[in-house]
Amino acid sequence: MKDRNEAAPRAVTMRDVAKAAGVSVSTVSHVVNDKKGARIGKDARDRVRQAIQDLGYRPNAMAKNLVKGGSRFLGLVADAIASTPFAGQIIHGAQDEAWRHGYVLLVANTEGNNDAEAEAIAMMLEHKVRGILYSTWYHREVAMPAGLAEADSVLVNCFSAHGRVPAVVPDEVDGGREATRMLLAEGHRRIGLVNTTTASPAHDGRLLGYRQALAEAGIAFDPDLVMDAHPDQEGGYESVGRLLAQRVTGVFCHNDRVAMGLYDGLREKGARVPEDIAVVGFDNQEVIAAHLRPPLSTVALPHYDLGRVGVRVLLGLDEPAADGRVTIACPPVRRASVSTPSSI
Template sequence: MQGAIFPGQAQWAETDAEERHRLMDAKVTIKEIARYAGVGTTTVSRVLNNHPYVSDEKRRRVEQAIAALHYRPSQTARHLRGGSSGLLGFLTDDVATTPYAVDIIRGAQDVAWAHHMVLLVADTGGNSRFAEAAVDVFRERAVEGIVYAAMYHRPVRLPAGLDGLPTVLANCFLEDRSAPSVVPDEVYGGYHATKAALDAGHRRIGFINLWEETEGVTPPFPAIYGRLRGYQQALEDHGQAYEDALVRFSNQTPRENYRHTRELMALPAPPTAIFCGNDKVAMNCFSALAELGLDVPGDVAVIGYDNIAHIAEGLLPQLTTMQLPHYEMGKWAVQYLIENQGRTMEPVQMALPCPLVARESV
């Protein structure tokens, strides 16, 4: 790069720098810094950790040596010596289900990073044997805590082997509430979605709620029951009577979502607004309304849930929907973990609001 006196020299200097680089980048230790700067290792350590009692002269020399040799302290040695590992485990059952659930990771990471900690992530793919193996690995690496995240809001069971490891659940919870958790406030979401329709002047508000059965049993999904309660509460607060006919439960296949919309609109007194259990339902709802020649939001307002950007921003008109606090849950989980380091954690059950994202469909 720099000007060279003559070719041979330039070439030599270049390979030398390269060689040195290769050798050094591998392992520059505090000892070499000490030797290079002509001080003891302790002094170097003191400079690194901003301890007092180092003369300006030596501090300068050490800093220079560090820069010259591209020294980086070994986190491994620090940890072994007695420091913290600075590692947090992020365990998730299945990332793929809800795409924007990645935001949980981002939220967790941002807080961790601010505390000079790093995230070790493992996706178990729903395999509990794998989950236990992951916990084992986390333990071997001395993580200081674990965030267990589910990709949709539901009760979970923790993998074995977590005893004694501070664990916070995000977007899920234990049936017995014995561990701290942070989840979306579904009642709040249902309430404000309905309120948005009411505030826009709508009085008959349909609700295509979610529904799911495994072997005839409906798991206690808060999304289903919470949003319904919020819906009812909002109606009540606005003096509107609750009407069974306006509430439907869809197993979320496109055809079912479509059918429920059609049946809702075939009512003697059809709704002028439809609150959909999620954005996919809203998408199919749009199709059905379009086929009926109805305009959104002119004839019927539609509100979704989840704020899946690809759908909500991609639809025509763009979808007004409820935001799941994924990012915030990730943040909260790690925050709580870090705040309570050392202490035993209270099993706080935190619910974060799902704010309305107003677009064009109301």
């Protein structure tokens, strides 16, 4: 395996400073920490300072961590904790696991702002974090921010094109299979899929899972039953005409918001859920899924576990697969929107 350090710049260490100054690491430590009673000649002291300046070495804000050889911080950069509960669930899982191993999580919220992101990563590097989790609120490919290369890092709910950084991601294909199986188990054979218009791992993975589940059940794939819609309530609402025209008895929706809009559209057409059409969502966004009429069967995105396992990979407790990935299953959540339709 290629050494990360060959490819990316790494943080300057106390050892680097010691080497450049021709002194021991403990001499550097004494100079950095202004240790009382340490007998260090002016000459050596000057060389250490010069080396610190030349190399751009950043002394830690918390001196004791330098002495110990590392802080007990882990960093977590999140892009949208103010707009969905998803990032909060990732943080919850990461924090529980970090605390279990004696680490404190430094959380930074960037709301997708590049300057805030750069500042967050710089702040974490200055605090000599043991490593950084970089997380996104929806599963996607990311361009690695430059600063991340200076620390050990793990991507959570996202991945990079080159695949050299470990990534913990939801198993979209598994989720698509589970959602479709819930409908198949109730006897549905003509199952629609309202997918998203956005090219994404969720789009491709859930479609593949839908096709796999149909194949398991010996049902031929019919592309006319698959339609793309904007992944929100309005998208679901606008899909109703096409779904009814295809005489589907069950629909797997890209997410719970789409299902919520679909409910509204079906109601306007006089179609009942689940008697006329069974509906399954995706996300298990509690405030929506559990409180629709009827409550929505769905598939949970495992945000808590993404955060938890992200920390485990960062600390070397879990190993990613050969492709650098750890995938987390998406468990089904059964509620009243799926049942045996009277037509079967």
